[in-house]
Amino acid sequence: MSELKLKDLYDGFRDPATIRMLAAQIGEAAKALHEPLRIMEVCGGHTHTIMKYGLPQVLPDNIDFIHGPGCPVCIMPKERIDHAIALARMDDTILVTLGDMIRVPGSQSSLAVERAAGRDIRPLYTPMDALKIAKEHPDKKVIFFAIGFETTTPMTAALLHAAIAQKVTNLYFHINHVLVPPAIDAIMSDGQAKINAFIGPSHVSVITGAKIYAPLPQKYSTPVVVCGFEPVDVMQGILMAVRQQAEGRAELEIEYSRSVTMEGNVKAQQLIDMYLQPRSHFRWRGIGDIPDSALELKPEFAHLDAEKVFAEVLPTEPIDDHKLCICGTILKGLAKPMECKVFGTACTPNSPLGSCMVSSEGACNAYYRYAGVLG
Amino acid sequence: MCLSIPSKVVSVDREKNTAVVDTMGVKREAGLDLMEEGSVNVDDYVLIHIGFVMNKIDEEDALESLKVYHEILAKLDEEERSRVVLEDDNCENRGAP
Numbered sequence: 001m002s003e004l005k006l007k008d009l010y011d012g013f014r015d016p017a018t019i020r021m022l023a024a025q026i027g028e029a030a031k032a033l034h035e036p037l038r039i040m041e042v043c044g045g046h047t048h049t050i051m052k053y054g055l056p057q058v059l060p061d062n063i064d065f066i067h068g069p070g071c072p073v074c075i076m077p078k079e080r081i082d083h084a085i086a087l088a089r090m091d092d093t094i095l096v097t098l099g100d101m102i103r104v105p106g107s108q109s110s111l112a113v114e115r116a117a118g119r120d121i122r123p124l125y126t127p128m129d130a131l132k133i134a135k136e137h138p139d140k141k142v143i144f145f146a147i148g149f150e151t152t153t154p155m156t157a158a159l160l161h162a163a164i165a166q167k168v169t170n171l172y173f174h175i176n177h178v179l180v181p182p183a184i185d186a187i188m189s190d191g192q193a194k195i196n197a198f199i200g201p202s203h204v205s206v207i208t209g210a211k212i213y214a215p216l217p218q219k220y221s222t223p224v225v226v227c228g229f230e231p232v233d234v235m236q237g238i239l240m241a242v243r244q245q246a247e248g249r250a251e252l253e254i255e256y257s258r259s260v261t262m263e264g265n266v267k268a269q270q271l272i273d274m275y276l277q278p279r280s281h282f283r284w285r286g287i288g289d290i291p292d293s294a295l296e297l298k299p300e301f302a303h304l305d306a307e308k309v310f311a312e313v314l315p316t317e318p319i320d321d322h323k324l325c326i327c328g329t330i331l332k333g334l335a336k337p338m339e340c341k342v343f344g345t346a347c348t349p350n351s352p353l354g355s356c357m358v359s360s361e362g363a364c365n366a367y368y369r370y371a372g373v374l375g
Numbered sequence: 376m377c378l379s380i381p382s383k384v385v386s387v388d389r390e391k392n393t394a395v396v397d398t399m400g401v402k403r404e405a406g407l408d409l410m411e412e413g414s415v416n417v418d419d420y421v422l423i424h425i426g427f428v429m430n431k432i433d434e435e436d437a438l439e440s441l442k443v444y445h446e447i448l449a450k451l452d453e454e455e456r457s458r459v460v461l462e463d464d465n466c467e468n469r470g471a472p
Contacts, residue, residue: 098425124425125425125426125461126406126425126426126427127425127426128406128426128427129426151424151429152424152425154408154409154427155409155424155425155426155427158406158408158409158427161408162408203424203429206422206429206430207429258432258433258436258437258440259422259430259432265409265410265429265430266411267409267410267411268409268429271408271409
């Protein structure tokens with residue numbers, strides 16, 4: 001049997017009959033739209049589903065997708081990756097992190113290259129393993145390079161909580177946790193963005209509650225539907241957004257009610273508030289600086305904050321993407337990946353020039369992989 | 376890709392504040408640090424992400440999803456099933472929105 005990947009499993013959820021039925025309902029509902037519906041799916045997980053299953057092909061022409069910035073690896077500016085590399089190069093250090101952060105290039109190198117060169121860099125299955133590693137190596141500095149949106153932030157807070165409770169003093173934190181609502185505001189606030197509906201990320205909402213999107217419908221007169229990742233979920237979410245728009249409503253609705261509530265996981269939220277606070281500035285790769293869009297450790301935990309403790313080894317220069325990259329424009333719905341001069345030529349998943357190509361959840365990467373779908 | 380395969384709680388260790396969960400036959404430990412004390416009990420259905428229980432899932436919904444997953448996973452041998460389930464635990468998109 002050829003190696004099976006999770007994505008193959010996922011095919012089980014592509015129930016063609018259900019998708020066709022939903023597509024027909026969407027087509028019917030879309031006839032009542034006064035203007036095209038340009039839906040931003042904020043989350044990379046949704047982007048992946050939409051592109052992989054060619055959902056644009058089964059939907060009417062007056063529904064267009066705009067792929068948002070919801071991919072934690074894609075939005076990480078190069079200078080932050082350079083931080084991770086600089087920390088990993090220190091003596092007696094073990095750098096630990098999650099996900100495919102390891103293969104993303106910084107300005108000169110990547111964690112994968114550094115690891116091949118002999119640096120002690122370890123991918124984690126769970127943040128709690130960082131605690132185990134710190135206990136096993138009391139003579140080393142263990143630095144947790146923490147990434148992710150609201151979904152993974154409480155796990156970082158839980159790790160910190162456990163480290164303090166267990167008096168582990170050689171575990172440090174480099175915090176890169178970012179927030180969804182400020183990014184949406186940044187995209188919408190200059191008035192250029194062509195977005196008039198949102199599909200809200202479901203797993204973020206499991207933690208934060210759908211309430212974080214509550215201001216959006218009023219602020220931008222857009223429907224917001226929180227939905228799951230299965231194709232059927234996404235189609236159902238689109239149908240709800242189309243109906244809202246057709247009926248002249250702009251409301252927050254939850255399609256993913258099996259896991260999402262309005263309030264979210266209060267215990268997780270309390271844990272975050274205990275240790276983390278908003279960060280006044282964070283540069284998003286492809287978008288630029290967004291005030292209050294990320295988190296940092298509270299001052300009382302400065303002795304565990306890798307950015308403060310090891311400040312002398314960390315580069316401070318911001319590093320922009322290649323000037324031909326139009327990722328910022330794509331994120332606002334003002335251009336499609338194929339309109340970029342370097343798309344698929346100088347910029348590919350194996351050598352990404354810009355943020356949208358960095359990981360499989362980025363818009364350009366998804367277009368590149370599923371170009372056949374686009375015809 | 377995030378499937379959000381529901382896991383069933385097999386046992387709870389109040390001392391360590393962890394639970395052993397069963398996801399389609401794959402058992403492993405998950406932290407309960409994000410859950411209110413006493414809120415997670417044996418036979419509950421939960422969603423796991425990077426080693427932690429994120430939330431509880433309504434049993435009816437969980438069973439509905441599991442029915443589909445079971446049909447698919449039935450075709451896999453144990454090693455593959457384990458890999459697929461663990462891959463889902465680390466679904467990057469949950470770190471993403």
